[in-house]
Amino acid sequence: MIKFLTHIGNYFLLLKKVFSKPEKPSIYYRQTMREFVYLGLSSIGIIVIISFFMGAVITLQTAYNTENPIYPKYLIGLGCRDSIILEFSSTVAALILAGKVGSNIASEIGTMRVTEQIDALEIMGVNSASYLILPKIIATLLFNPILTLIGIIVGIFGGWIAGTLSGVITSENFIYGIQYAFIPYYITYSLIKTVFFAFIITSVSAFQGYFVDGGSLEVGRASTKAVVYSSVLILMFNVILTQILLS
């Protein structure tokens, strides 16, 4: 229990260091642009692939579970749209990103720790926590909502392709379904969740990497912990945020 509380305390002390005044904003700006590419742009591919197939499988599963004629066909499109917007584009995408981005951050910072690069920054008088972590947090907070929007569009497109090609729904019915009873707030809800999840992924993974002690084995362990802890926290906050935002 004491160990757990120590970790929590260290996490918030690290965040305090991260959000202290940057030494030179222009350098931080440059770092943030770099992180946009490494953590944001490079994640578009995996989000597109996952969302496409996710949308496709949701459409097919909904179709095969609503074969009773009392259900109008356009419900397949509606189900696909709401599932993608409410859950898959934010939560499932965040779990995937926890694996990709989280392990990347933990291993990058962890390797810098064990190879004394963080010590080198500290010796120069650079706030290493802020320099290394703040640009990553800013980049993911700003870019992950874009990934979510891409995920929504591609997911629904995947559903349309799968539905029409397999013949379970006509294009007209699907398009009517995705327009039917649309609640724009669902998009806001999804984006709010994404921002929280982005912060969890980046800060928890950076925390795991920053306090690595040892060698390559410990860096690997930190990377695994980053993914596991981020995923558990994402699922926990998914419940909490859903209760707060949709109740």
Place this chain on the structure above:
Amino acid sequence: MICVKNLNKSFNGNLVLDNISVTFETGKTNLIIGRSGSGKTVLLKSIVGLHEIEAGEIWYENILFNKLNFSDRKEIRSEIGMLFQGSALFDSLTVEQNVRFPLDMFTDKSNEEKIDRVNFCLNRVNIINANNLFPSELSGGMKKRVAIARAIALNPKYLFCDEPNSGLDPITAILIDALIKELTEEYSMTTIVNTHDMNSVMEIGEKIIFISEGLKCWEGNKNEILNSDCETLNDFVFANSLAKKLRPTSK
């Protein structure tokens, strides 16, 4: 000048440095020697503030360094250059960007001035036409020299070197030693070098302290080290068979 007084440092209750007092002089290469695990690196990292000490004082000229907070330490840290055991070059940056990093972070020089300074520092350590290479493309000796170039980019008053020769062949090691000594004299720096390499001791050891099991056992210079009465030091100095043959017969 850096003055350490009654320094104690422990990890999880184990005393690693016990009541260390020493003065490191300006314009000299000061060596901390001792066996692996004797506490050399902990002493060096304590002096630069990477480890917080339990007791004692660390003075940089007339400033009590260990009582300063992070932001107050920045001023002194801007006068410190450090060469780490594994070079600690930033993997994601090129050689030029590595050397330029402290200039970008702490100066308002123009781009041309920064490039001039980077090239000057790289030339000074004999790194030519490697500006755009990444650390992974460099040999061990080149990495050390680039790390030295980065350490001197801001014209530091204090230079710390943690095992600068580890992993290098004897000839490259001598070149690195010579470079450290030249730079120390050229910029009149206070240089502290951690080493267990007796070649370094005999080449550049203007002031030497010997640490064993966290205690300072001996202090002197390279001319005195071969005639010491300290048995632990003699075991260290005359450890290999060649050194044993060269040991003064009276000892």
